[in-house]
Amino acid sequence: xxxxxxxxxxxxxxxxxxxxxxxxxxxxxxxxxxxxxxxxxxxxxxxxxxxxxxxxxxxxxxxxxxxxxxxxxxxxxxxxxxxxxxxxxxxxxxxxxxxxxxxxxxxxxxxxxxxxxxxxxxxxxxxxxxxxxxxxxxxxxxxxxxxxxxxxxxxxxxxxxxxxxxxxxxxxxxxxxxxxxxxxxx
Amino acid sequence: xxxxxxxxxxxxxxxxxxxxxxxxxxxxxxxxxxxxxxxxxxxxxxxxxxxxxxxxxxxxxxxxxxxxxxxxxxxxxxxxxxxxxxxxxxxxxxxxxxxxxxxxxxxxxxxxxxxxxxxxxxxxxxxxxxxxxxxxxxxxxxxxxxxxxxxxxxxxxxxxxxxxxxxxxxxxxxxxxxxxxxxxxxxxxxxxxxxxxxxxxxxxxxxxxxxxxxxxxxxxxxxxxxxxxxxxxxxxxxxxxxxxxxxxxxxxxxxxxxxxxxxxxxxxxxxxxxxxxxxxxxxxxxxxxxxxxxxxxxxxxxxxxxxxxxxxxxxxxxxxxxxxxxxxxxxxxxxxxxxxxxxxxxxxxxxxxxxxxxxxxxxxxxxxxxxxxxxxxxxxxxxxxxxxxxxxxxxxxxxxxxxxxxxxxxxxxxxxxxxxxxxxxxxxxxxxxxxxxxxxxxxxxxxxxxxxxxxxxxxxxxxxxxxxxxxxxxxxxxxxxxxxxxxxxxxxxxxxxxxxxxxxxxxxxxxxxxxxxxxxxxxxxxxxxxxxxxxx
Numbered sequence: 078x079x080x081x082x083x084x085x086x087x088x089x090x091x092x093x094x095x096x097x098x099x100x101x102x103x104x105x106x107x108x109x110x111x112x113x114x115x116x117x118x119x120x121x122x123x124x125x126x127x128x129x130x131x132x133x134x135x136x137x138x139x140x141x142x143x144x145x146x147x148x149x150x151x152x153x154x155x156x157x158x159x160x161x162x163x164x165x166x167x168x169x170x171x172x173x174x175x176x177x178x179x180x181x182x183x184x185x186x187x188x189x190x191x192x193x194x195x196x197x198x199x200x201x202x203x204x205x206x207x208x209x210x211x212x213x214x215x216x217x218x219x220x221x222x223x224x225x226x227x228x229x230x231x232x233x234x235x236x237x238x239x240x241x242x243x244x245x246x247x248x249x250x251x252x253x254x255x256x257x258x259x260x261x262x263x
Numbered sequence: 264x265x266x267x268x269x270x271x272x273x274x275x276x277x278x279x280x281x282x283x284x285x286x287x288x289x290x291x292x293x294x295x296x297x298x299x300x301x302x303x304x305x306x307x308x309x310x311x312x313x314x315x316x317x318x319x320x321x322x323x324x325x326x327x328x329x330x331x332x333x334x335x336x337x338x339x340x341x342x343x344x345x346x347x348x349x350x351x352x353x354x355x356x357x358x359x360x361x362x363x364x365x366x367x368x369x370x371x372x373x374x375x376x377x378x379x380x381x382x383x384x385x386x387x388x389x390x391x392x393x394x395x396x397x398x399x400x401x402x403x404x405x406x407x408x409x410x411x412x413x414x415x416x417x418x419x420x421x422x423x424x425x426x427x428x429x430x431x432x433x434x435x436x437x438x439x440x441x442x443x444x445x446x447x448x449x450x451x452x453x454x455x456x457x458x459x460x461x462x463x464x465x466x467x468x469x470x471x472x473x474x475x476x477x478x479x480x481x482x483x484x485x486x487x488x489x490x491x492x493x494x495x496x497x498x499x500x501x502x503x504x505x506x507x508x509x510x511x512x513x514x515x516x517x518x519x520x521x522x523x524x525x526x527x528x529x530x531x532x533x534x535x536x537x538x539x540x541x542x543x544x545x546x547x548x549x550x551x552x553x554x555x556x557x558x559x560x561x562x563x564x565x566x567x568x569x570x571x572x573x574x575x576x577x578x579x580x581x582x583x584x585x586x587x588x589x590x591x592x593x594x595x596x597x598x599x600x601x602x603x604x605x606x607x608x609x610x611x612x613x614x615x616x617x618x619x620x621x622x623x624x625x626x627x628x629x630x631x632x633x634x635x636x637x638x639x640x641x642x643x644x645x646x647x648x649x650x651x652x653x654x655x656x657x658x659x660x661x662x663x664x665x666x667x668x669x670x671x672x673x674x675x676x677x678x679x680x681x682x683x684x685x686x687x688x689x690x691x692x693x694x695x696x697x698x699x700x701x702x703x704x705x706x707x708x709x710x711x712x713x714x715x716x717x718x719x720x721x722x723x724x725x726x727x728x729x730x731x732x733x734x735x736x737x738x739x740x741x742x743x744x745x746x747x748x749x750x751x752x753x754x755x756x757x758x759x760x761x762x763x764x765x766x767x768x769x770x771x772x773x774x775x776x777x778x779x780x781x782x783x784x785x786x787x788x789x790x791x792x793x794x795x796x797x798x799x
């Protein structure tokens with residue numbers, strides 16, 4: 078499984094490097110000590126950086142969520158044109174569109190934190206000291222991050238991101254035509 | 264000590280007297296005293312040495328602690344005396360662990376300060392710049408694609424809702440935008456959607472007029488331009504291609520046998536000929552060029568099929584429709600009923616196309632039950648179809664005599680066309696067909712002024728759509744001008760017709776119904792019921 082994981086990470090290197098960068102950025106924001114910040118490496122730490130164990134609740138959430146949300150936003154924004162043009166409209170012969178498609182997939186494949194960070198988040202949030210309201214609010218985010226981290230361990234996020242690429246035109250279709258009409262009317 | 268007492272100096276000879284024994288005793292006592300004194304001296308010295316050692320160790324520890332005094336980490340002698348040995352920083356291994364924020368940190372303060380500001384990996388920065396550049400390019404590309412995507416998305420939704428004209432409108436807008444903005448991407452899925460759409464529309468005069476071809480031929484052209492027809496590789500498109508090719512080959516070949524069949528003998532011979540074609544093969548040597556040199560059947564004299572030919576069967580459904588058409592032209596009522604039933608039983612492989620023709624034939628054969636089934640099928644395929652609204656109104660007028668319902672259906676059809684299609688083309692086409700039908704129903708409802716207005720609309724729409732007026736619309740308009748005492752309008756029409764007759768011949772004159780009505784030989788209702796104006 079580790080080999081598959083590393084192969085998937087290497088196949089989606091741009092996204093892995095970007096995730097590592099955002100993880101480092103969130104460490105800086107949360108003043109978490111970084112031990113090794115290399116973004117390119119051929120082991121299971123590819124797409125992550127080595128940092129100290131996070132014992133603060135907020136920092137623990139941020140270190141998982143900030144790279145996730147940045148990669149997600151960038152991934153969708155980069156993927157939308159490739160996905161729409163290639164998968165929905167069927168323009169298969171344009172290299173630029175394929176490049177955009179690949180970049181989007183690579184960003185979306187590397188969304189999730191490593192399992193240790195998610196378990197640390199669980200330990201920090203779901204203990205006796207945390208307010209029940211916080212636990213409820215964080216629950217859906219935690220669920221997404223936990224499931225994503227589990228999938229990422231087996232390299233399955235590559236499949237989910239390709240699946241998402243197929244679904245993206247239909248998601249965009251819910252609001253892009255209305256948005257386009259609105260812009261045209263203004 | 265025992266060795267010392269046995270030394271030669273202290274030995275006593277055995278042959279001495281009791282005095283000597285007493286002196287020995289004294290001497291022994293003296294030796295014991297000396298021994299006790301020496302022993303106590305040794306003990307004292309040992310204790311003293313032990314105390315000195317302990318003192319030296321304690322002093323040494325104090326001296327060591329004093330050498331590591333660091334700012335913020337000063338430890339008093341008294342505190343250190345009982346503390347456990349200190350753990351060192353995991354990073355440098357020289358300074359004790361712990362920071363101000365986290366005393367249990369495995370790192371020292373200096374290392375923690377450095378690690379908090381650990382520099383970003385240069386490769387990561389470069390990748391972020393690349394991603395940002397890609398993001399920018401992607402957004403620009405998406406802004407260009409958004410209008411095309413929006414129209415195709417809506418077109419697909421309309422297609423799924425069986426609103427085929429709306430779908431065609433959206434696809435046309437997407438195509439126009441791509442051409443205007445010189446977006447030369449080859450949108451294969453858009454082509455595929457258009458092929459499915461044209462295939463579903465089948466044939467409609469509106470499409471024929473707008474695209475210079477029936478819809479199914481538009482689909483065929485798109486297939487030929489988008490796919491390699493020898494190996495299409497798409498099951499659905501392949502099926503469509505086969506069905507269109509088969510329908511086209513059937514219509515073409517059956518058309519070659521068509522004749523006036525003036526005598527009864529000719530009629531019977533032609534009917535038998537059509538019958539004999541069922542089960543025979545048609546060969547197409549060049550699917551892109553459909554003419555008598557490329558399409559042959561088994562009965563064609565001297566034609567030998569080659570390996571590259573596409574072979575299709577004669578479709579019984581098409582044969583029966585051609586037989587019906589011949590029977591209708593020869594006014595053979597029994598045969599009409601027979602062949603319309605046979606056509607219904609056989610059906611064609613391309614019902615979308617044949618149903619419109621078949622429904623009209625069913626009206627001609629006064630088989631309203633069959634017409635109703637076919638109309639429902641046409642409506643299910645395309646709820647916006649002008650033909651569907653026209654045939655449904657006609658069914659209500661002819662079978663149910665429900666003229667109000669028929670008029671409402673015409674209005675619905677006109678509203679649907681206005682709402683669903685952004686181009687004036689469909690509105691004009693819908694107006695030219697449905698306004699005529701509406702006028703006929705208004706006549707039956709005795710609303711002659713309404714019927715006049717409706718006929719005027721039909722004439723206007725026909726001029727817009729075809730560039731001329733059909734003789735049927737013109738004649739109905741003239742009759743209604745007379746019915747509403749609009750003499751001026753009738754005179755205008757009559758003078759235009761007279762000029763046309765003078766220029767082009769008698770066939771451009773008014774029909775006899777106009778003159779008969781003018782001479783009070785026929786009523787308006789009788790004219791409607793004659794079926795003369797029941798044409799598309």
